[in-house]
Structures are given as C-alpha cells and as structure tokens.
Amino acid sequence: MKLIIQIPCLNEAETLAIALAELPREVEGFSTVEWLIIDDGSTDNTAEVARRNGVHHVVRHPVNRGLAEAFMTGIDACLKLGANVIVNTDADNQYNGADIPKLTTPVLAGDADIVIGARPISETEHFSWIKKKLQHLGSWAVRVASRTEVADAPSGFRAISREAAMRLNVFNAYTYTLETIIQAGQSNMRIISVPIRTNADLRPSRLVKSISSYVQRSLATILRVFVIYKPLKFFAFFGAIFTFAGVIAGARFLWYLLEDNGEGHIQSVIFCALCIIAGLLLFMMGVIGDLIATNRKLLERINLRLQHIEHQRD
Known part of the structure; x- marks a missing residue:
C-alpha cells in the first residue's frame, strides 16, 4: 500500500x-x-x-x-x-x-x-x-x-x-x-x-x-x-416561484372581472403572462440542464473506466 x-x-x-x-x-x-x-x-x-x-x-x-x-x-x-x-x-x-x-x-x-x-x-x-x-x-x-x-x-x-x-x-x-x-x-x-x-x-x-x-x-x-449537479431541482424551484406569482396575478384579475371591475386591472394580465412565461422558461432550462447532467454522468463513468485502464498500464 x-x-x-x-x-x-x-x-x-x-x-x-x-x-x-x-x-x-x-x-x-x-x-x-x-x-x-x-x-x-x-x-x-x-x-x-x-x-x-x-x-x-x-x-x-x-x-x-x-x-x-x-x-x-x-x-x-x-x-x-x-x-x-x-x-x-x-x-x-x-x-x-x-x-x-x-x-x-x-x-x-x-x-x-x-x-x-x-x-x-x-x-x-x-x-x-x-x-x-x-x-x-x-x-x-x-x-x-x-x-x-x-x-x-x-x-x-x-x-x-x-x-x-x-x-x-x-x-x-x-x-x-x-x-x-x-x-x-x-x-x-x-x-x-x-x-x-x-x-x-x-x-x-x-x-x-x-x-x-x-x-x-x-x-x-x-x-x-x-x-x-441538480439543475432540474434548481430551475424548477425558481420556475415555481414565478409561476405561482403569475397565477396569483391572474386570479386577482379574474376576481375583479367577475366583480364587473376588470377594466382597470389589465396590468395584472400582463404581469400574469410574463411570470408564467418566465416560469415555463426556467422549467425548460431545468429539463435541458438535467439532460446535460445525465450526459455528464455518463462521461464521468467513461472517464473513470479510461483512468482505470490508463493506471493499470502504468
């Protein structure tokens, strides 16, 4: 040893x-x-x-x-x-x-x-x-x-x-x-x-x-x-925050709309759309990152096997 x-x-x-x-x-x-x-x-x-x-x-x-x-x-x-x-x-x-x-x-x-x-x-x-x-x-x-x-x-x-x-x-x-x-x-x-x-x-x-x-x-x-190492969890967390904020803004607009007073709250619709889009983009980034992380893990396994072969020769 x-x-x-x-x-x-x-x-x-x-x-x-x-x-x-x-x-x-x-x-x-x-x-x-x-x-x-x-x-x-x-x-x-x-x-x-x-x-x-x-x-x-x-x-x-x-x-x-x-x-x-x-x-x-x-x-x-x-x-x-x-x-x-x-x-x-x-x-x-x-x-x-x-x-x-x-x-x-x-x-x-x-x-x-x-x-x-x-x-x-x-x-x-x-x-x-x-x-x-x-x-x-x-x-x-x-x-x-x-x-x-x-x-x-x-x-x-x-x-x-x-x-x-x-x-x-x-x-x-x-x-x-x-x-x-x-x-x-x-x-x-x-x-x-x-x-x-x-x-x-x-x-x-x-x-x-x-x-x-x-x-x-x-x-x-x-x-x-x-x-x-944890891209899906990371981006999904922040994506969920943005999506939740968008849902709240959308619900706010619908509340006023049902009360026949939605005309002056169009900014809630815009904010809702922006937040939901941002949330979906972040979630998609997490999915892509997770796929990349999977490839990285495969490359790490290949690298480990190559090192075993290389050091056995040494």
Missing part, C-alpha cells in the same frame, strides 16, 4: 521546510510513504527547498494556475505514481502532520472514500470572530448542498481513496475544498470528518484576502456546483 502526501505550493520557500518537518515518513497501514509538491508557478525557490528537504516528487506549473488546478495536478500525479491513498495538506504548516493517521485509518478500513480534518475553529486564536461565524455558516451551506455531515468544509487537510480521486473533477479555479465535497456528496461517495489539531499561524491566508471576497466566491462556487 502506498500513501502519497501532496502539498500545493505558491511561493512557500519560507514555510515549506517547517511543514515538511512535520510530515511522517512512515504511517501505519502503508508500506511506502512518499511526498509530492505541486509548485504552482512559484517565483521563489520553492522547488529547490522541497528537494533539499527530501521530497520525492516535484511537479511544476510554468505559470500560476490557481489552487484548484494545483490540487488536481497533484491528484493526477499521485494516481500515476500508484498511490492507494492521497493526503492533501498545506505548505504553511496550518495542519498537524502527526494527525495524518487519523485521516487515513477510515479510508484503509473501507469506512470512507474521503476523510476531512475538522479544525477546532472556535478555539483557533488567529481567526477573527466574524471569520469563525462565516466558517460555520459556510460549512452548514455545504452540508445542505452536499447532503453530508462535513464539519469543516473549507479544510484542505483530507485523505482520499484512489477510487474517489479518479472520480473527482474540479471546475472552479479558485478553490477545490467546497466543490469537491458537494460533488462527492451528490455522487454518493462516503465522506466523514475527524477532529484534527492545528499549528500556530505562520503567515496570513492567501486564499482569504478579504472576508467579503471569500464569501462571494464561496457562495458562487456552491451555487454553480449545485446547478451543475
């Missing part, structure tokens, strides 16, 4: 050595433990620091492509290198490397496809009050969208089985954390959370440049993924 620990990096020369020093060389249940760094177009000597500190594999993007792209590049590289389980962590030493066995044990036992480390957010001193509340709110929204019980959705400290890794697809370039959970939940993968420890803050987060920006991007990600 091979475990590969991957770390996406962007200009992490100052903190990478500290993070690597925390990583285990041996983990119970695995005969081989290897480290992989994804250098996402760093302009410092991140790759050189990685090699000096005993990293087995370094994959480099010629330009910065974003955290999500770096994550998926690492997943692809780990699969090609024969990883049975992949652990993803951060280069800023936010997560405690000694907790990696907590993540891998449920995967090895066959109890989970993805295990996500849940940080003690309420006790994390360098998180502001508003950030703690938004973290909890965001995790709740992801739980609803993904139908899972993930306690800390933005956590990047996670273990992924080989089969789950081959099924993951990330469309958003901003971050992989929320999207992969919703996608996995909607695809009926087994996801669990385990409590983990965190280390002292070494540098400010590069992903959360401002609370408002992070909230907007996170909400957009959740909405987009939900539209991709």
Whole structure:
C-alpha cells in the first residue's frame, strides 16, 4: 500500500521546510510513504527547498494556475505514481502532520472514500470572530448542498481513496475544498470528518484576502456546483416561484372581472403572462440542464473506466 502526501505550493520557500518537518515518513497501514509538491508557478525557490528537504516528487506549473488546478495536478500525479491513498495538506504548516493517521485509518478500513480534518475553529486564536461565524455558516451551506455531515468544509487537510480521486473533477479555479465535497456528496461517495489539531499561524491566508471576497466566491462556487449537479431541482424551484406569482396575478384579475371591475386591472394580465412565461422558461432550462447532467454522468463513468485502464498500464 502506498500513501502519497501532496502539498500545493505558491511561493512557500519560507514555510515549506517547517511543514515538511512535520510530515511522517512512515504511517501505519502503508508500506511506502512518499511526498509530492505541486509548485504552482512559484517565483521563489520553492522547488529547490522541497528537494533539499527530501521530497520525492516535484511537479511544476510554468505559470500560476490557481489552487484548484494545483490540487488536481497533484491528484493526477499521485494516481500515476500508484498511490492507494492521497493526503492533501498545506505548505504553511496550518495542519498537524502527526494527525495524518487519523485521516487515513477510515479510508484503509473501507469506512470512507474521503476523510476531512475538522479544525477546532472556535478555539483557533488567529481567526477573527466574524471569520469563525462565516466558517460555520459556510460549512452548514455545504452540508445542505452536499447532503453530508462535513464539519469543516473549507479544510484542505483530507485523505482520499484512489477510487474517489479518479472520480473527482474540479471546475472552479479558485478553490477545490467546497466543490469537491458537494460533488462527492451528490455522487454518493462516503465522506466523514475527524477532529484534527492545528499549528500556530505562520503567515496570513492567501486564499482569504478579504472576508467579503471569500464569501462571494464561496457562495458562487456552491451555487454553480449545485446547478451543475441538480439543475432540474434548481430551475424548477425558481420556475415555481414565478409561476405561482403569475397565477396569483391572474386570479386577482379574474376576481375583479367577475366583480364587473376588470377594466382597470389589465396590468395584472400582463404581469400574469410574463411570470408564467418566465416560469415555463426556467422549467425548460431545468429539463435541458438535467439532460446535460445525465450526459455528464455518463462521461464521468467513461472517464473513470479510461483512468482505470490508463493506471493499470502504468
């Protein structure tokens, strides 16, 4: 059994050595433990620091492509290198490397496809009050969208089985954390959370440049993924709202018409027609989206089979 620990990096020369020093060389249940760094177009000597500190594999993007792209590049590289389980962590030493066995044990036992480390957010001193509340709110929204019980959705400290890794697809370039959970939940993968420890803050987060920006991007990600995986439910919901409003407006006009006073309420007829048309259009968009989603599922199955064939050859 091979475990590969991957770390996406962007200009992490100052903190990478500290993070690597925390990583285990041996983990119970695995005969081989290897480290992989994804250098996402760093302009410092991140790759050189990685090699000096005993990293087995370094994959480099010629330009910065974003955290999500770096994550998926690492997943692809780990699969090609024969990883049975992949652990993803951060280069800023936010997560405690000694907790990696907590993540891998449920995967090895066959109890989970993805295990996500849940940080003690309420006790994390360098998180502001508003950030703690938004973290909890965001995790709740992801739980609803993904139908899972993930306690800390933005956590990047996670273990992924080989089969789950081959099924993951990330469309958003901003971050992989929320999207992969919703996608996995909607695809009926087994996801669990385990409590983990965190280390002292070494540098400010590069992903959360401002609370408002992070909230907007996170909400957009959740909405987009939900539209991709549940288009009929999404568009039918809003279509029903417009249709209901149209029916109310039409009923209002008929009431006045029966009272012999419909002459001055022609605007209700116009509003009724517009709302019902909009509702029908939204419902049709949902039907079309559902057909596209069905094709996407078939393509995902084909892609999974192709990956099985490709990695068997490797």
